[in-house]
Amino acid sequence: MESKRERTTRRTSFFQRYLIPITIASSVVVSGTVGYFVSQFNMNRDTNESISQAEMQSRVDDMQAESVTTIEKEVPQIINDLEEYNQDLTQLVQQVDWLKENMVPVRNVLEHINSATLFISGVNSVVSSPVLGKMSSYLSSANSTLNEVDDVLFRLEHLSSIKQEMAETRKRVSQLYETYQTENDPALLLEMEHELDTELVYQIEDVRTSTIEAREALELSTNVIVTANYTISSYQKVKRTGGKAIETLQFWKEEKNENKIDQDKYDRIEKELADSRERLKDLPEEMAERSKRTISSINEVKTELQVARLAEVIQTD
Numbered sequence: 007m008e009s010k011r012e013r014t015t016r017r018t019s020f021f022q023r024y025l026i027p028i029t030i031a032s033s034v035v036v037s038g039t040v041g042y043f044v045s046q047f048n049m050n051r052d053t054n055e056s057i058s059q060a061e062m063q064s065r066v067d068d069m070q071a072e073s074v075t076t077i078e079k080e081v082p083q084i085i086n087d088l089e090e091y092n093q094d095l096t097q098l099v100q101q102v103d104w105l106k107e108n109m110v111p112v113r114n115v116l117e118h119i120n121s122a123t124l125f126i127s128g129v130n131s132v133v134s135s136p137v138l139g140k141m142s143s144y145l146s147s148a149n150s151t152l153n154e155v156d157d158v159l160f161r162l163e164h165l166s167s168i169k170q171e172m173a174e175t176r177k178r179v180s181q182l183y184e185t186y187q188t189e190n191d192p193a194l195l196l197e198m199e200h201e202l203d204t205e206l207v208y209q210i211e212d213v214r215t216s217t218i219e220a221r222e223a224l225e226l227s228t229n230v231i232v233t234a235n236y237t238i239s240s241y242q243k244v245k246r247t248g249g250k251a252i253e254t255l256q257f258w259k260e261e262k263n264e265n266k267i268d269q270d271k272y273d274r275i276e277k278e279l280a281d282s283r284e285r286l287k288d289l290p291e292e293m294a295e296r297s298k299r300t301i302s303s304i305n306e307v308k309t310e311l312q313v314a315r316l317a318e319v320i321q322t323d
Contacts, residue, residue, distance in 0.1 A: 066317050067317075069313060069317050070192065070313075070314050070317035070318070072310075073310035073311070073313045073314040073317070074192055074195065074310075074314060076306060076307070076310045077195050077198075077307050077310050077311065077314070080303040080306055080307045080310075081179065081183050081195075081198065081307060082183070083299075083300075083303050084179065084202070084300060084303050084304060084307065085176060085179055085180050085183065087296060087299065087300040087303070088172060088173075088175065088176035088179070088300075089176060090296065091172055091210070091213055091296075091300075092169065092172065092173050092176065094213070094217070094289065094293065095165060095168065095169040095172070095213060096169065097285070097286075098162070098165055098216065098217065098220050099165050099166050099169060101220055101223075101224070101282055101286070102159055102162045102163070102165060102220065102223075104278075104282075105155065105159060105223060105224075105227055106159055108275050108278075109152065109155060109156075109227065109230070111268075111271060111275075112152070112230060112231065112234055112272075112275070113152060115234065115238065116145060116148055116149060116152070116234060116237065119141070119145060119237055119238070119241050120145055120149075140236075140240050141237055141240035141241055144233050144234075144236045144237040144240060145237055147233050148230055148233040148234050148237055151226050151229050151230045151233065152230050154226050155223055155226045155227050155230060158219050158220075158222055158223040158226065159223060161216075161219060162216055162219060162220060162223070164212075165213075165216055168209055168212060168213060168216075171209060172206070172209055172210075172213075175201055175206055178201050179198055179201050179202070182194055182195075182197055182198055182201070183195075183198070192314060195311065195314065196311055196314065196315055198307070198311065199308060199311045199312075199315075202304045202307055202308055206304065207301055207304060210297050210300055210301060211297060211301075213293065213297075214290075214293045214294055214297045217286070217289050217290045217293045218290045220286060221283070221286045221287075221289070221290055224279060224282050224283045224286060225283065227279055228276070228279050228280070228283065231272065231275060231276045231279060232276075234272070235272060235276075238269070238272070
């Protein structure tokens with residue numbers, strides 16, 4: 007799981023870069039709209055100008071109606087976006103699990119060939135092969151890239167919990183909005199304010215960043231497979247050129263009892279990786295656009311919820 011410190015650092019970075027301007031803009035809109043209305047309301051009440059109580063009530067009703075109209079427009083879009091995030095997260099979680107599972111045989115083969123390289127190097131006076139140097143280079147590169155894949159996959163372990171949390175948020179918002187559509191009670195809309203909180207914005211940004219990292223993991227895994235194939239090819243060549251001398255070594259006797267390298271399995275993994283890369287090719291860019299839209303909608307709904315709530319306060323004043 008991603009550590010609390012790592013997640014906090016990611017959130018702080020996003021807050022400084024994106025969320026603060028959104029919050030400031032929201033405050034300006036709310037304070038500007040509501041502040042002006044309240045000042046006008048108080049001024050007219052204190053100076054006994056010609057605006058009647060009925061007209062003031064009408065203005066409050068109009069303000070609340072406009073807010074409700076905006077909320078009714080934006081909430082379905084937010085619900086739809088959250089469903090799309092759920093679908094994408096399902097794919098990302100499956101991809102992470104698939105990579106974890108299919109990198110295991112790759113790692114095992116690399117470890118096996120690494121042991122073979124050490125044995126071959128130890129008997130270099132018996133078997134001298136220029137391919138040995140290339141094989142060692144391929145091994146080093148493949149293992150290094152595999153470590154990078156492991157690091158990315160570790161950072162993506164939290165996606166399952168994010169998926170569950172966002173799905174629960176979508177369910178609660180959907181239920182509230184469906185009930186509102188049936189009962190037509192604006193008070194039900196106000197209950198959404200708790201659901202559309204800052205945590206949801208952090209989660210959306212987290213998913214956007216994780217999508218980029220998932221694509222990176224696929225790219226790195228492809229490099230591992232390609233390099234591993236080069237390594238296997240070199241390994242087979244060393245065995246062929248070693249002749250009978252190398253077959254007399256105890257290592258090769260022990261090797262006969264081990265599973266042979268399954269090239270068909272590697273070909274399958276390579277093909278599935280290519281398919282996955284194609285599916286995720288455009289997802290980070292699509293996610294970036296969607297996250298901006300969703301966060302904008304959430305911000306607008308929260309602003310209008312504040313306006314609607316204040317309208318209720320004025321009505322009871």
